[in-house]
Amino acid sequence: MELTRADEGRSHSYKPWSGLRSYGRRMSIYTTLRYDDARAAMAFLTGVLGFTEQHVSTADDGSIAHAELSFGDGVVMIGSRPATPDAFDTGRAVVYLAVDGPGAVDAHHARAVDAGAEVVHDLVDQPYGSREYAVRDPEGNVWSVGSYRPQVKP
Numbered sequence: 001m002e003l004t005r006a007d008e009g010r011s012h013s014y015k016p017w018s019g020l021r022s023y024g025r026r027m028s029i030y031t032t033l034r035y036d037d038a039r040a041a042m043a044f045l046t047g048v049l050g051f052t053e054q055h056v057s058t059a060d061d062g063s064i065a066h067a068e069l070s071f072g073d074g075v076v077m078i079g080s081r082p083a084t085p086d087a088f089d090t091g092r093a094v095v096y097l098a099v100d101g102p103g104a105v106d107a108h109h110a111r112a113v114d115a116g117a118e119v120v121h122d123l124v125d126q127p128y129g130s131r132e133y134a135v136r137d138p139e140g141n142v143w144s145v146g147s148y149r150p151q152v153k154p
Helices: 018-023 038-047 102-114
Strands: 031-035 052-058 064-071 074-080 094-098 118-125 131-136 142-146
Touching: 031 038, 038 052, 038 064, 038 074, 102 118, 102 131, 102 142, 118 142
Parallel strands: 031 074, 094 142
Antiparallel strands: 052 064, 064 074, 118 131, 131 142
């Protein structure tokens, strides 16, 4: 379905893609990030934030062509930034990681601090019920960790 000017201004509850369910497709979102030093990013994500390396493909020059790191039931895909920017190059991003409850947030925060992470948002209890904090990775992406889990409505 293609959106037209007539669709502008509709409320956020407008669901132009709801017809996909009739095709039996299950859509998911996976974040993809490019790094100048993808190996250092992988070390940060696994060593500081607790990601697990699932898959790594290297290019002929030894750079990371594609890597998949998991966190809980989610996956982030990363790769080396090419010398010449392309359509898939990314700038800085903010990525949210959900953990199970306020105690898990506190434990995760302690792990990140012990590992030397740069905390950019201290532990806080949000009015919407989440306990969270955020750190910056070596290339400027912000990783927010919290107890709030967004829900997809049927």
